[in-house]
Amino acid sequence: xSTIEExxxxxxxESPLLAGQSSQSLNEHFQGYMRRLKSGDxxxxxxxxxxxxxxxxxxxxNDNFLTPRNFVNLVLQMAGITVIAYGIVFxxxxxxIDLSVGFVSAVGGVGMTILLRSGVDLSFLSFILPxxxxxxxxxxxxxxxxxAIPTALLLTAAIGFLHGMIITLFQLPSFVVTLAGLLAxxxxxxxxxxxxxxxxxxxxxxxxxxxxxxxDTWGWIVMFGAIGLYALNLAxxxxxRTKQGLATKPITLLALQVAVLAVLGIIFVYIAxxxxxxxxxxxxxxxxxxxxxxxxxxxRFGRYVxxxxxxKEAARRAGIPVERIRVLVFTISGFMAGFGGLILASRxxxxxxxxxxxxxxxxxxxxxxxxxxxLFGGRGRVNSAILGALIIASVDNGxxxxxxxxxxxxxxxxxxxxxxxxxxxxxxxRQEQSGIR
Amino acid sequence: xxxQPILEIKKASKSFGAVQALIExxxxxxxxxxxxxxxxxxxxxxxxxxxxxxxxxxxxxEIYFEGKRVHIHGPRDAxxxxxxxxxxxLALADNLDVVxxxxxxxxxxxxxxxxxEAAMERATVETLDSLAVTTIQSAxxxxxxxxxxxxxxxxxAKAVMWNSKVVILDExxxxxxxxxxxxxxxxxxxxxxxxxxVVIISHNLHDIFEVAHRITVLRLGQNVGTYVTAESDQQxxxxxxxxxxxxxxxxxxxx
Numbered sequence: 001x002s003t004i005e006e007x008x009x010x011x012x013x014e015s016p017l018l019a020g021q022s023s024q025s026l027n028e029h030f031q032g033y034m035r036r037l038k039s040g041d042x043x044x045x046x047x048x049x050x051x052x053x054x055x056x057x058x059x060x061x062n063d064n065f066l067t068p069r070n071f072v073n074l075v076l077q078m079a080g081i082t083v084i085a086y087g088i089v090f091x092x093x094x095x096x097i098d099l100s101v102g103f104v105s106a107v108g109g110v111g112m113t114i115l116l117r118s119g120v121d122l123s124f125l126s127f128i129l130p131x132x133x134x135x136x137x138x139x140x141x142x143x144x145x146x147x148a149i150p151t152a153l154l155l156t157a158a159i160g161f162l163h164g165m166i167i168t169l170f171q172l173p174s175f176v177v178t179l180a181g182l183l184a185x186x187x188x189x190x191x192x193x194x195x196x197x198x199x200x201x202x203x204x205x206x207x208x209x210x211x212x213x214x215x216d217t218w219g220w221i222v223m224f225g226a227i228g229l230y231a232l233n234l235a236x237x238x239x240x241r242t243k244q245g246l247a248t249k250p251i252t253l254l255a256l257q258v259a260v261l262a263v264l265g266i267i268f269v270y271i272a273x274x275x276x277x278x279x280x281x282x283x284x285x286x287x288x289x290x291x292x293x294x295x296x297x298x299x300r301f302g303r304y305v306x307x308x309x310x311x312k313e314a315a316r317r318a319g320i321p322v323e324r325i326r327v328l329v330f331t332i333s334g335f336m337a338g339f340g341g342l343i344l345a346s347r348x349x350x351x352x353x354x355x356x357x358x359x360x361x362x363x364x365x366x367x368x369x370x371x372x373x374x375l376f377g378g379r380g381r382v383n384s385a386i387l388g389a390l391i392i393a394s395v396d397n398g399x400x401x402x403x404x405x406x407x408x409x410x411x412x413x414x415x416x417x418x419x420x421x422x423x424x425x426x427x428x429x430r431q432e433q434s435g436i437r
Numbered sequence: 438x439x440x441q442p443i444l445e446i447k448k449a450s451k452s453f454g455a456v457q458a459l460i461e462x463x464x465x466x467x468x469x470x471x472x473x474x475x476x477x478x479x480x481x482x483x484x485x486x487x488x489x490x491x492x493x494x495x496x497x498x499e500i501y502f503e504g505k506r507v508h509i510h511g512p513r514d515a516x517x518x519x520x521x522x523x524x525x526x527l528a529l530a531d532n533l534d535v536v537x538x539x540x541x542x543x544x545x546x547x548x549x550x551x552x553x554e555a556a557m558e559r560a561t562v563e564t565l566d567s568l569a570v571t572t573i574q575s576a577x578x579x580x581x582x583x584x585x586x587x588x589x590x591x592x593x594a595k596a597v598m599w600n601s602k603v604v605i606l607d608e609x610x611x612x613x614x615x616x617x618x619x620x621x622x623x624x625x626x627x628x629x630x631x632x633x634x635v636v637i638i639s640h641n642l643h644d645i646f647e648v649a650h651r652i653t654v655l656r657l658g659q660n661v662g663t664y665v666t667a668e669s670d671q672q673x674x675x676x677x678x679x680x681x682x683x684x685x686x687x688x689x690x691x692x
Contacts, residue, residue: 237555244555246562247575298552300544303533307541310532317492317528318542319513378532 026250046423047371047387050416051394058398065398068274072213075272078386078393079210079281080105080344081360085367085385086292087160087336090329092368093296093309095377096174098330100163100181101337101364106189106356108156108338109345114192115148116203117141145205153338159185160334164327174330182361190353198352201345209284210346213277222283223265231258281343285386288336293382305329309377340364359410366413367392370420391416441504443468443634444489444520444603449498451484458484459495460658460685466603466634471625473645473666474638476655477678482638485655486605490522491515503602516543519602525611527592531581535573536561538580539595564598565590568624586617593624597633604628605636610644622648642671656681 037045058065084101091098119138126134142148159181167177193199201207214222234254241248272278296302304325307315316322344360345351369375370391371384395416399409442465451459459481466472476482488495491509500507502518509515515522529538536554539561545553561576570590573583580588589609596604606625610618625648629635639645645652645666652664654677661681664674 240555244559246555246558298554299550300546300552303537303541303544303552306533307530307537310530311528313526314528314530314541317490317512317522317524319511319516320542378530 026252029250029253044372044383044387046420047391050391050419054391054394054398058394058401062398062401064401068271070397070401071271072275072277072279074390074393074397075279075282075285076210076347077397078389079279079285080340080347081363081367081392082285082340082386082389083288083343084337084340084360084364085371085389086288086382087333087340088364088368089373089380089382089385090292090296090305091174091333092365092373092375093305093377093380094326094329095309095312096167096326096329097365097375098160098163098174098178098333098337099361100159100178100185101333101340102361103182103185103189103356104156104159104334105337105341105344105360106351107159107185107192108152108341109355110189110192110199110341110351111155111338112148112152112206112342113199113201113345113351115143115151116145116201116206117199119143145203148203149206149342152342153335156338156341157331157335160337161327161331163334164330167330168323168326186356189355193351193353193355198350200350206342206346207349208280208346210281210343211349212280213272214280214283216273216277219269219273219278222278223269226286227258227262227265230261234258281347284343288339289383289386296382301325301328306378309379311378337364359413363389363392363413366417369424370417372420372424374424375421388420440467442466442501443503445501446485446489447499447501449485449488449495449500451481451488451493451495458658459488459498461498462655462658462660464653464660466636468602468634469629469632470651471629471635471637471649473649473652474636474655475640475642475645475652475674475678479657480655480678481658482655483607484658486522486607486636486638489515489520489605512542516599516601519600520605521596521599521601521603522605523589523592523596523607523609525607527588529580529588529592532579534579535565535576535583535591538591539564539598541595543599560598561594564594568594568597568627570594584617585612586614586620589613589617589621590624593621593628597628601633603634603636605638607638608640609637610639610641618644642674645674646671654678654681657683659683659685 055066064070084105088098088101119142122129122134122137143151163174163177163181166172167174234257238248238251238254269278272282296305304315304320307318307320308322308325312322341356345355367388368380368385369388371380371386371388373380373384392413395413396409399412404412444466446462446464448461448463449459450457450461462481462485464474464485474482474485487493488498489500489509491511491514494510500509502520507514507518509518509520530541533541536558540557545556545560547553558576565573565576568590570587572587573590580591583591593604593606593609609621609625613621622644625635625637629648629650637645637649649666652666652669652674654661654664654674656678661683662677664677
């Protein structure tokens with residue numbers, strides 16, 4: 001469904017191979033896009049259409065769907081899944097799967113909560129460690145947030161690293177190893193949360209992570225700052241490519257891209273400010289989107305992930321450290337799951353024994369797949385996580401407004417997932433037939 | 438053509454479990470020369486090539502490059518010496534574009550963490566241009582959409598882009614039509630003319646007699662002779678492939 005580069009690089013088919021003949025007209029570019037569309041390269045088109053259809057259906061059934069309040073709720077609801085799905089995208093790009101992310105995210109959330117409350121009890125080491133050290137690790141009132149949160153993330157990254165090491169050292173299918181992880185980390189969560197059943201988060205910052213909003217002015221400042229950086233990035237790339245004598249997109253198109261993004265940003269901040277303001281988790285999602293997109297598409301590491309997913313043997317022959325990259329990807333998956341777990345725990349202001357359970361895992365994987373990342377490796381983009389999560393959260397949210405039972409919700413979500421996979425398969429077959437990508 | 442071999446293998450042996458794939462094989466290639474490597478299926482051609490490329494190590498034997506003894510422990514060692522292999526299956530990542538494939542594993546970077554896409558695209562275009570590969574529309578095209586001949590051209594271009602000294606082509610014309618075979622053979626001749634040592638593996642003796650200067654024949658994991666193309670004929674080579682004289686009796690353990 002999505003090609004690796006689509007909006008950010010040279011147009012493909014009509015661009016001259018040889019240098020010197022630089023930019024082409026807007027019209028030519030548009031024709032190239034229509035040709036790709038017809039050949040089955042649909043890009044983000046089905047998702048955007050899907051969102052429009054979902055919005056129309058729910059709005060006609062219940063006019064609370066398209067309100068500022070519900071819009072902000074949607075952002076809050078999708079944040080946890082989105083952040084977990086970012087990690088899943090990398091795993092899927094390799095052609096692997098990580099079934100443990102649900103409960104690894106819970107380990108992150110529970111870990112942070114426990115550290116914030118009581119720190120680490122090292123009293124069993126009192127025979128070698130001085131009392132001052134022990135009390136430093138388990139202070140009255142627990143650790144500060146700026147120690148507890150990184151520690152929890154480090155823990156989940158280490159879990160991902162462990163999965164990756166087991167998978168690569170023993171050459172096991174990731175499916176089985178992370179399935180074992182799913183069970184094991186569920187057990188760890190149950191033990192950590194313990195008898196009480198629920199632990200409350202009291203730290204202001206930890207609660208704010210999932211529940212705080214930017215003041216109206218700051219929402220505008222952040223949005224315009226981000227658009228400015230985006231425009232600057234496009235301009236710099238345009239200049240480099242022109243200098244090298246390579247084909248570039250028409251400058252009017254670049255301006256149009258910035259304009260469209262700016263309009264969307266303005267609408268987003270305006271609507272959010274009608275309600276409680278721009279949620280902090282919204283900013284977190286966008287920051288991770290930018291960082292991870294850069295990692296996937298502009299670094300060696302990202303290039304290697306795509307190459308391994310596309311042709312593992314070719315990657316190995318090219319001297320790419322395949323096993324190291326795989327371990328790193330599972331580490332990223334663990335880390336992002338942990339971050340998602342922090343957001344989920346923060347949003348509930350507590351962790352309970354059921355943390356990380358339910359359909360969290362399936363929603364995270366479905367988000368990446370609905371957004372257009374292939375289950376077979378090598379194809380997909382980081383932004384598929386946010387697009388897919390938006391669809392899943394919209395369906396969930398809309399059906400909640402309609403008062404449908406969770407049974408109905410599951411069935412509808414399943415149909416959406418199925419539709420996404422079918423569209424992906426059909427469009428890929430058309431691409432193969434036409435020979436164009 | 439220089440008389441001094443640029444790459445020389447001495448008494449290379451390799452076994453996989455009970456199977457002896459190579460038994461004390463000698464092999465050499467000189468700069469500016471097209472050396473053909475022929476033999477029946479299972480004669481050990483691929484094993485020899487993979488040993489040179491660093492895919493796995495020979496059990497025994499020595500490798501000399503430009504007269505110096507070298508040890509090749511991995512594909513990167515071979516590449517560092519200037520040895521490039523174009524495999525039969527081409528080893529291209531279908532989901533990546535032409536530029537990404539050309540630089541796979543050796544990406545140019547602006548900073549340690551940032552790919553230099555513009556420079557890579559520029560170099561790709563220049564290399565394809567210098568090899569007169571004109572059938573590819575865009576360097577940003579995804580490889581899956583290319584034809585067999587185009588893919589072969591990309592794989593060869595990838596091999597020569599790195600100022601390589603030895604280029605090994607594994608059955609470069611096996612899956613190609615007449616016109617595309619012609620293009621690839623022309624490309625092979627052009628590579629040797631620029632001073633590269635070219636090793637070509639093929640079953641097609643007609644192709645080999647057209648481009649190769651010398652022919653090394655393997656049979657059952659042993660070198661049964663090296664022939665100068667101009668002083669030989671297809672009949673002699675066929676005889677060597679099917680009934681060349683073996684030094685070691687197959688199946689008997691060495692030493």
